[in-house]
Amino acid sequence: MAHHAAHKQPACANCHYQFEPARPDEFCPRCGQQNHAIDLRVGHVVEEFLEGVFHFDGKVFSTARLLLFKPGELTRRFLAGHRVPYVPPIRLYVFISFVFFLLLGWVAGHSTDEGTAHARPVRRGFVYNMNTDSLTARPAKQPFFSINIGGDSLDSGAGYRVPLSNDSVLRARDLARLPDHASSRQVDSLIRSKGATPTYFSRLRVSRYLRWRNASPDETAHVAIRTASILLFLLMPLAALLLQATYRRQRRYYLGHLIFTIHLHCVLFVLLMLGLLTDELGLTSVSTWLPLLILPYFVLALRRVYEQGWGKTLLKATLLALAYLLLLVLGTLLGTVLGVVIF
Template identity: 35%
Template sequence: MAKNRRKFTQCPNCGYTFEEVNNFCPNCGQENHDLNVPVKHLIAEFFEGTLHFDTKIWKTLKLLLLKPGLLTEKFNIGQRASYVPPFRLYVFVSLVFFFVLALTTKSPNPDPVITKQNKTTRTILPGVSIGTTIPDTVLTGTDAVQVKTLDSLMQQDEDMKALEASFGGSEFGQEFVAKFNRFISNDQEATQKLMKNTSFMMFLLMPFFALLLHLYYRKLGRNYVEHLMFSIHLHTFYFILIIVAILLDQLLPAVDFGIIIILVMLLYLFLALRQVYKRSLIKTLVSILPISFVYLLTLFIFLMGTLAVSVLMS
């Protein structure tokens, strides 16, 4: 869809005299399009651009979802005008992902059995606090659930001590453990910070994965940008897959979709690698093992780093 431009005769930025065919200034690059118009014209342009985006998005998603790797291949050979650019597609899908995640993430209600908390003790039941010996009589009757909660908190307290000991009792370790304790005590705030930092982490992970592909397929002589486009499309598909899994989990909470998601991810990766890199069935299967292992290791490191940054920023 061609854009209906209101052209200048002279560039307002550098003074270059335009020819009729100039949509951009050949001298400074500024778009030859007058935006000083009534609001109704801007609204009309917005819907024009939105509809144009919509016609591309459906063609792009069809290839991305049903033809693994073909969208990347088309981009790499220059067939780009009919599809949404990879980075713009990723941003759009990731925004939908975090929006759905925010809508479906619920903070659990505070445990009613916790009545008091300070730096040294946590009173769970009347007369019972962390470190107090629990009589056998408490283990019977209606107090069973409360005692389980007490045991869980006592275990958490031991875990915090073990975490602090892993830092050698340093001042930084004590401060980190204190922040970590505060971080996990506020589930809603922790989720929001993790969501924000995870979005940034994914931006870093994509070029990392592209570098992994660049090193693994270095003998093919591919440009790094080609691997980067593959990585962007792959992570875009993963975002869409997780969005679907989150929505299905809301509809069917009793069904565990974890294994299914992992299998679909691996199958999609296999098909996309074979489509883009044109390796044989056996070579592609063999390549899945080292690529997946290094990727999962990198993902784990990035997630731990994201958690640590989230705790330190809390």
């Protein structure tokens, strides 16, 4: 990025190369260091910081204008070869998704911060009482889910059971005997106490139970955010495959469909961010419908990029949306399982 507002020096501050008059002096031809004094404006320093971290430059404004207000135009220009004036798709996705998940993490933490005087009330978990068969609100500093049996509270998942090889099971009251960081020997000993042989899956279920039985809302939200970020990133190539299958007669390269998908996800993140912000401001009615704007945006973008009539575009948009929704549901289920098992 060229910093024309910075004060130029007659010689390189690093290797003392003397710049020649009427010759380019933005960078030193000997060592490559950028030629500007250290006494920079605050705005200039912020610009350099953003450039260093996110490769942010003046292209972002022209990119944002096309991305947000002309559905499909940014993709169309990229595919036509006009790439220099705009932020590359992957770099754009990394920046926007980073800001989105950072904001999501802040909102999740803010909503569960009891020290904030004006924080909105949230459901921070439940206590299940087997005597009355009822759920009651869990105090904030207790485990996320617990069971109450005969007045004695056991930190566990409601109805959680670990099937064993001899048709017996480990129940909540059995698992409550284990400490949070039980050793493999303690886990195996508990399993053998039921007359069963420890297996990989029985050990895994016990260890995951111990990992999550005292999980706080903040910890649960953190894992959910990590899982969601990975899930959405992995869904993009699959969504591009759906586009390629839908528009196979146009014989476009897969990369073009992928660029379209990346731009679409970037817009989705922006709408979700606006939804989070408006919800934090108490504009619940606005935050509810904002993310739904992705649907008309999707139709307009398909129409502009793939240049088909409104009838075909609406039909294909509907089929693609349903297929993507199915992928999202399956991916969410798989991501939830992996999130619990891995994280």
